Amino acid sequence: MPSVSMTVNGKAVTGEVEARTLLVQFLRENLRLTGTHVGCDTSQCGACVIHLDGIAAKSCTLLALQCEGAKITTIEGLAEPNGPLHPMQEAFRQNHGLQCGYCTPGMIMAALDIVRRNGNDLDEHTIRAQLDGNICRCTGYHNIVKSIAAGAKAMAKGGGPSRQAAE
Amino acid sequence: MSATGIGAAVRRKEDFRFITGQGQYTDDVVRAGETRAVFVRSPHAHAKIKSIDVGAAKKMPGVVAVLTGAELAADKIGNLICGWMIHSKDGSPMKMAPHPAIASGKVNHVGDAVAVVIAETQALGRDAAEKVKVEYEVLPAVADPAKAKSGPQIHDVAPKNTIYEWHLGDAKATAAAFAAAKHVTKLDIVNNRLVPNAIEPRAALAEYDAGTDNLTLWNTSQNPHVARLVIAAFVGMAPEHKLRVIAPDVGGGFGSKIFIYPEEVVCLWAARKVRRPVKWTSDRSESFLTDAHGRDHVTHAELALDGNGKILALRAKTIANLGAYMSTFSSSVPTYLYGTLMSGQYDIPAIYVEVDAVYTNTAPVDAYRGAGRPEATFVVERLVEVAAREMQIEPTELRKRNFIKSFPHQTPVIMAYDAGDYGASLKKAMELADVKGFNKRKRESARHGKLRGMGFSTYIEACGIAPSQAVGSLGAGVGLWESAEVRVNPTGSVEVLTGCHAHGQGHETTFAQLVSERLGIPFENVSIVHGDTDKVQFGMGTYGSRSGAVGMSAIVKALDKIEAKAKKVAGFMMEAAEGDIEFKDGKFTVAGTDKSVAFGDVALNAYIAHKFTGAQLEPGLKETSFYDPTNFTFPAGCHICEVEVDTDTGKTDIVTWTAVDDFGTVINPMIVEGQVHGGVAQGIGQALLEGVVYDKDGQLVTGSLMDYTMPRAHDLPSFAVGLTETKSPSNPLGIKGCGEAGAIAAPAAVINAITDAIGSESISMPATANAVWSAMQHTPAARQAAE
Numbered sequence: 001m002p003s004v005s006m007t008v009n010g011k012a013v014t015g016e017v018e019a020r021t022l023l024v025q026f027l028r029e030n031l032r033l034t035g036t037h038v039g040c041d042t043s044q045c046g047a048c049v050i051h052l053d054g055i056a057a058k059s060c061t062l063l064a065l066q067c068e069g070a071k072i073t074t075i076e077g078l079a080e081p082n083g084p085l086h087p088m089q090e091a092f093r094q095n096h097g098l099q100c101g102y103c104t105p106g107m108i109m110a111a112l113d114i115v116r117r118n119g120n121d122l123d124e125h126t127i128r129a130q131l132d133g134n135i136c137r138c139t140g141y142h143n144i145v146k147s148i149a150a151g152a153k154a155m156a157k158g159g160g161p162s163r164q165a166a167e
Numbered sequence: 168m169s170a171t172g173i174g175a176a177v178r179r180k181e182d183f184r185f186i187t188g189q190g191q192y193t194d195d196v197v198r199a200g201e202t203r204a205v206f207v208r209s210p211h212a213h214a215k216i217k218s219i220d221v222g223a224a225k226k227m228p229g230v231v232a233v234l235t236g237a238e239l240a241a242d243k244i245g246n247l248i249c250g251w252m253i254h255s256k257d258g259s260p261m262k263m264a265p266h267p268a269i270a271s272g273k274v275n276h277v278g279d280a281v282a283v284v285i286a287e288t289q290a291l292g293r294d295a296a297e298k299v300k301v302e303y304e305v306l307p308a309v310a311d312p313a314k315a316k317s318g319p320q321i322h323d324v325a326p327k328n329t330i331y332e333w334h335l336g337d338a339k340a341t342a343a344a345f346a347a348a349k350h351v352t353k354l355d356i357v358n359n360r361l362v363p364n365a366i367e368p369r370a371a372l373a374e375y376d377a378g379t380d381n382l383t384l385w386n387t388s389q390n391p392h393v394a395r396l397v398i399a400a401f402v403g404m405a406p407e408h409k410l411r412v413i414a415p416d417v418g419g420g421f422g423s424k425i426f427i428y429p430e431e432v433v434c435l436w437a438a439r440k441v442r443r444p445v446k447w448t449s450d451r452s453e454s455f456l457t458d459a460h461g462r463d464h465v466t467h468a469e470l471a472l473d474g475n476g477k478i479l480a481l482r483a484k485t486i487a488n489l490g491a492y493m494s495t496f497s498s499s500v501p502t503y504l505y506g507t508l509m510s511g512q513y514d515i516p517a518i519y520v521e522v523d524a525v526y527t528n529t530a531p532v533d534a535y536r537g538a539g540r541p542e543a544t545f546v547v548e549r550l551v552e553v554a555a556r557e558m559q560i561e562p563t564e565l566r567k568r569n570f571i572k573s574f575p576h577q578t579p580v581i582m583a584y585d586a587g588d589y590g591a592s593l594k595k596a597m598e599l600a601d602v603k604g605f606n607k608r609k610r611e612s613a614r615h616g617k618l619r620g621m622g623f624s625t626y627i628e629a630c631g632i633a634p635s636q637a638v639g640s641l642g643a644g645v646g647l648w649e650s651a652e653v654r655v656n657p658t659g660s661v662e663v664l665t666g667c668h669a670h671g672q673g674h675e676t677t678f679a680q681l682v683s684e685r686l687g688i689p690f691e692n693v694s695i696v697h698g699d700t701d702k703v704q705f706g707m708g709t710y711g712s713r714s715g716a717v718g719m720s721a722i723v724k725a726l727d728k729i730e731a732k733a734k735k736v737a738g739f740m741m742e743a744a745e746g747d748i749e750f751k752d753g754k755f756t757v758a759g760t761d762k763s764v765a766f767g768d769v770a771l772n773a774y775i776a777h778k779f780t781g782a783q784l785e786p787g788l789k790e791t792s793f794y795d796p797t798n799f800t801f802p803a804g805c806h807i808c809e810v811e812v813d814t815d816t817g818k819t820d821i822v823t824w825t826a827v828d829d830f831g832t833v834i835n836p837m838i839v840e841g842q843v844h845g846g847v848a849q850g851i852g853q854a855l856l857e858g859v860v861y862d863k864d865g866q867l868v869t870g871s872l873m874d875y876t877m878p879r880a881h882d883l884p885s886f887a888v889g890l891t892e893t894k895s896p897s898n899p900l901g902i903k904g905c906g907e908a909g910a911i912a913a914p915a916a917v918i919n920a921i922t923d924a925i926g927s928e929s930i931s932m933p934a935t936a937n938a939v940w941s942a943m944q945h946t947p948a949a950r951q952a953a954e
Contacts, residue, residue, distance in 0.1 A: 018290060020290060021290075028194075028195075032197075033188070034188070034191075034192075034194075034195040035187070035188015035189065035190075036188070037192070037366075037367070037418070038194075038368075038448075039366040039367065039368070039418075039451065040451035040871070040872050041450045041451045041452055041871065042451065042452075042871045042872050042873045044872035044873065044877075045366060045451075045872060047366055074188065075186075075187065075188035076187065076188045076189075078187075079187065085186065085187070089186040089187065092182070092186050093178055093179070093182040093183070093186055094178060096178075096179070096837045096838065096840075096841050098182060098185055098186065099419075099671030099672070099673070099841060099845065100185075100365070100366070100367070100416075100417065100418045100419040100670050100671030101181070101182075101184075101185025101186075101190050101416065101418065101671075102190075102192065102365075102366045102367040102418025102419060103366045103418075104185050104186060105185075105186075105188045108186065124885065127880070128880040128881040128883075129880075129881050131879065131880035131881070132879055132880070132881060134879075134880075135366060135872070135877050135879060136366065136880075137363075137364060137365055137366050137419050137421070137845070137848075137849070137877070138366075138419055138671045138841075138845045139841060139844055139845055139848075140841075140844035140845045140846075140847055140848030140849075140878075140883060140886065140909075141844075141848065141879075141880040141883055142844040142883075142885050142886050143841060143844065144880065145880065145885070
């Protein structure tokens with residue numbers, strides 16, 4: 001079986017995977033990082049969004065082997081254990097941007113990428129358009145939009161742990 | 168109101184684990200030696216199984232077992248059931264066809280399981296599943312409920328594919344009212360079939376302990392105790408006390424995770440056979456084939472009015488598609504959750520509803536957010552809006568003329584509404600939506616090539632499901648009470664074991680708000696426990712907007728008992744008579760004195776038992792209540808939708824959404840608003856975007872998220888949400904419930920708005936750009952506006 005090496009949340013990891021193993025399966029099953037979720041099989045829902053070399057990517061649409069040598073950040077990598085939450089995470093909590101929580105890790109990782117590409121002063125229209133690749137069934141998006149706008153602003157104030165997602 | 172008490176927008180306790188990726192959903196649970204189940208499913212909608220050859224599959228790498236329906240039957244595993252008996256007009260019972268967990272002689276819908284592969288990994292299981300050779304004799308299929316009765320017979324027990332022919336109301340009085348009516352409005356309505364699509368797919372993980380002969384099931388269930396009861400008592404998998412069901416974090420349900428499905432039955436059976444844990448997680452495409460779908464009604468409805476627009480009667484005839492098998496609650500949705508809401512918010516003297524439920528070669532259909540009430544509201548609110556247009560009466564005016572104004576109000580369709588003020592929510596919604604300014608906005612839209620429309624939906628629902636004796640008399644096989652056990656620990660912290668389940672509703676927060684305020688203890692000191700049949704003795708779960716009205720009422724009753732016992736303990740501590748003790752803000756005080764003890768001290772004393780003897784009082788401070796509601800609750804409100812329709816493309820933009828709802832007492836307004844947002848989003852999805860399509864051979868055309876349009880952020884507006892309050896007199900907190908309101912109200916508001924915009928009533932759901940554009944081509948007014 002082929003083997004693959006990459007850095008996940010700052011830690012070097014190696015694993016043996018079948019050629020057809022998806023990155024999301026590698027993360028969830030080999031590395032036991034179950035924060036990244038599978039919600040569909042056609043790359044629509046976005047529950048699997050992670051950061052690949054600083055850019056948002058759908059881990060259900062990447063083979064693990066494609067990520068040889070890559071730097072991956074998952075939801076678990078946004079804040080140190082026992083450390084402060086990332087301002088985007090805190091914004092979701094303050095603004096009730098989640099209900100069942102299943103789409104949330106992917107939403108947060110996608111939100112960070114929206115900030116990376118569009119800056120910290122995001123208007124509603126931009127956020128809604130940029131969330132095309134993330135589906136939520138619980139919230140109706142109203143509070144997700146509020147959360148992302150607030151999180152983006154808070155990130156501008158320099159908040160967040162040193163291991164920021166957007167490297 | 169304290170910062171963490173009833174009415175406060177407290178931030179949720181449960182959020183921490185979800186925003187840090189530490190939630191524990193069923194697929195996250197891993198058991199040593201775990202195998203994966205992959206189902207072999209029928210590609211045909213209707214076929215006889217001539218043979219199944221598992222020889223090649225068994226030899227594939229990593230295969231532990233390949234099992235079929237014949238082996239399931241040989242092991243005497245019982246069938247799945249529908250737990251609500253409905254009788255037809257002629258008194259005959261509904262025709263419930265056998266539903267084995269793996270099909271044996273025949274398959275009845277695309278996706279019906281015929282075998283299961285148990286393998287070391289999912290990938291190896293899939294490889295092996297492809298090697299299972301099934302020989303089918305394909306039979307003609309019927310997918311359209313309107314054609315079911317004349318289609319090929321699916322089940323021996325149900326001639327003409329008819330499950331029941333049910334009715335409610337007074338046929339004669341209704342006919343007489345129609346005969347005397349000045350105006351009759353008629354509509355043909357399709358309530359489009361939907362897939363709930365919670366973002367977490369269904370999953371089941373079963374484990375058998377041979378040493379104790381105990382089975383454990385982790386399952387994405389909204390009601391683990393009901394799953395345990397059905398799987399033990401009806402499917403006969405194991406005695407109830409030898410089966411533990413755990414519903415951990417569940418990623419959305421919306422009704423689809425209420426039901427007991429074949430997959431969890433098969434996982435349990437297989438785990439005991441192969442002596443290793445068996446895990447199954449649905450693919451999204453598999454969800455489309457096997458999750459219970461929602462809605463799927465074809466209705467002809469009529470409204471009779473006098474010359475002043477006063478409603479005299481309503482009648483409706485509905486064909487309800489229940490799919491290939493009757494799912495757990497399926498029979499109740501188009502009957503007692505539908506027909507009973509046909510009065511809407513209006514004082515209607517005579518109503519008659521007929522519902523024929525049919526089998527088709529499609530996935531089973533059962534409750535989906537709103538369950539019968541969105542269907543009823545759509546019928547009533549479209550009839551009322553169209554009648555207003557036909558009679559040239561302002562739609563809000565027609566509604567006001569017919570609102571129920573005195574309570575309690577007994578409708579002709581069983582429900583007795585307890586309290587409400589429909590005029591108040593309409594008035595507030597109209598102000599919030601600036602209805603007065605609509606015509607100006609309409610002219611402005613026209614200047615930009617858009618047709619602007621406004622649609623109302625003044626809905627009501629029956630929630631807080633439900634008074635057990637009442638539903639029992641209507642055919643329910645279970646009671647719909649709820650339980651709560653309040654455990655005060657010696658150190659004064661509290662655990663509440665609730666029979667409800669949370670899959671997004673925030674119970675860990677809202678239930679703690681209630682307990683914290685009542686006992687005067689910090690919010691952080693209250694834990695809410697749910698979802699494990701080993702911890703919570705019994706409960707009926709969460710659906711039907713019941714966890715506030717019924718679940719929290721059980722907690723209140725248990726807290727009453729806690730307070731009563733604590734007063735006894737306090738009396739011993741302060742050497743005062745129990746009757747002289749008052750409890751307020753966490754302190755027990757001897758009336759008329761300044762002698763007091765704090766709740767925490769009382770808790771400790773209850774357990775160290777130094778101040779009283781065993782003969783005087785039992786130690787401990789733990790009380791249980793099983794609360795059976797005395798009535799349904801009746802949340803109601805007014806939603807106003809304003810749209811712009813593009814004259815070139817037919818695309819509808821929802822420009823504003825205004826919701827004013829009466830949910831009675833609100834525990835956490837932030838969470839309640841979130842429920843309204845989510846419900847409205849689903850209702851808009853139904854109206855504009857979503858719809859299951861089966862072709863005439865029963866092939867599922869909308870088989871994935873590529874073809875089934877889920878609402879995305881850019882499809883939806885922000886929502887303006889307001890509240891009015893008339894407390895429910897039927898439970899101690901006055902709560903009505905809020906979980907389904909948005910999904911119930913929204914579709915009618917959207918379609919009323921679009922039809923207003925284009926001047927045609929020929930719009931069906933989903934009102935896609937193509938559908939609206941086509942309607943506009945046949946509508947003179949719309950064509951003119953486009954030019």
